[in-house]
């Protein structure tokens with residue numbers, strides 16, 4: 001059977017295959033937040049012609065069903081069919097994502113006052129060439145030259161040895177040997193024609209993968225590449241991916257997806273700068289705990305089963321060849337250590353980049369990404385927790401939710417008299433959905449203008465046709481251009497739950513160490529989402545604490561910044577390990593106090609308005 005797309009592409013499908021898997025198998029990826037379980041309603045397509053059978057319609061409303069929409073993961077073609085995939089159902093993986101290089105990374109590195117000391121060290125060696133009378137083997141010859149320089153017991157891997165003979169002769173025995181202190185020889189370069197060596201800092205996020213290409217000689221950031229993490233094909237959040245990993249072949253699919261992303265990002269970078277892959281001699285990877293286990297090909301299942309234990313927190317060094325990263329196969333791959341199942345190397349890297357572990361002032365670090373992790377502390381102590389906020393700010397679980405791509409409403413203002421919204425849409429396109437910053441803007445505006453009450457319920461008697469009863473209950477319609485884009489009461493409830501989890505995490509962590517909010521001298525906001533977060537609006541929502549605005553600092557993607565710092569310095573790698581060892585992890589899911597804090601935060605901005613004095617002032621106005 002054949003599935004024709006209205007774009008002209010044709011995909012073959014076997015009897016018993018659902019549309020979502022058939023399309024995925026042939027490179028057409030749909031948004032599938034729930035991983036194809038029929039629960040999220042994001043994989044909808046329209047059947048234009050032909051017969052199909054749907055076993056469930058999940059969240060599809062009667063109007064959409066009448067228009068021919070089906071859930072691809074629940075639909076089986078019964079003959080040749082023609083389908084249309086709406087823009088919001090197409091998954092944008094492989095797209096370039098704009099990543100700002102705004103912070104001067106090397107300036108930041110210098111502010112740590114440590115020397116540039118990459119994992120791979122260099123040694124110039126004049127190895128006496130073999131003769132009829134000095135006829136020991138190449139490796140004995142190399143070892144002898146090293147011993148003369150006082151270096152004994154260096155390890156040589158099979159991969160290194162197999163290319164050694166050629167490299168020694170091409171260099172006419174005048175070589176630069178690259179090596180690491182713990183895992184031995186990495187490369188032989190021609191001593192007469194030495195080329196700079198490079199390193200990769202990699203951030204594996206649940207949503208995005210970012211790669212920095214760095215000159216290891218001077219720490220210069222040469223270029224940046226990024227893409228969506230293709231694991232999104234198997235689900236949006238870490239839990240869906242863990243479940244996929246446990247299904248036949250799922251673990252290797254997930255691993256291959258992310259390794260493919262890293263290698264795909266790398267190709268244009270090396271071409272643009274005419275760099276040989278062989279000259280990339282070191283890699284540092286940072287990611288949350290699930291991403292790190294998947295990168296290592298480790299079964300992540302125990303992460304979601306009580307008592308939530310990952311297989312590894314402190315990873316041994318790996319070779320790039322074994323990890324399948326397409327650089328020098330002997331290059332060491334260092335993985336930033338994790339702390340617990342839901343606080344990973346991305347947070348360790350973030351704390352390192354923020355320097356809060358070096359300063360006496362009490363600081364709060366918040367990574368508001370797909371999940372929401374927080375850390376609090378200073379140079380004497382550090383505590384951390386994961387808030388389980390869920391991926392709603394990425395669009396998951398929100399009817400018209402989407403990532404911050406073209407067509408997403410990202411800014412909302414509501415006229416307090418007419419309740420008419422004014423929208424900012426990414427790419428100045430027709431709105432097709434609403435992204436995380438749009439949701440925060442929308443709810444804070446709806447709250448301040450009285451469209452919703454403190455519980456997030458729509459105030460039905462407001463004189464506006466924007467509030468209406470929809471297929472999923474009451475909703476507020478933001479756009480009627482082409483396709484309606486609305487937030488339903490259930491959506492608002494989901495967003496309030498997410499913000500409540502973040503706020504409750506912060507307040508419980510502080511209480512645990514006997515501090516109030518007034519003790520916090522600095523708040524660092526990290527994570528991709530952090531780049532676009534409007535502090536004022538997030539405070540009105542009750543997601544961020546109502547502290548003086550000058551205490552907040554945006555750090556952007558600190559996971560990649562921390563990976564970059566670790567790439568350049570041995571002593572910063574040690575600092576990252578110290579952070580991971582000394583940080584106390586608090587498991588919020590079993591804490592009774594968390595539930596109390598969470599329930600109190602399920603209001604706008606909070607049940608205790610005294611905690612939000614500036615919002616109280618705005619409400620009074």
Ligand code: FES
Pocket residue numbers: 020031032033034035036037038039040041042043058071072073074
């Ligand atoms: S409903 Fe089909 S992927 Fe979620």
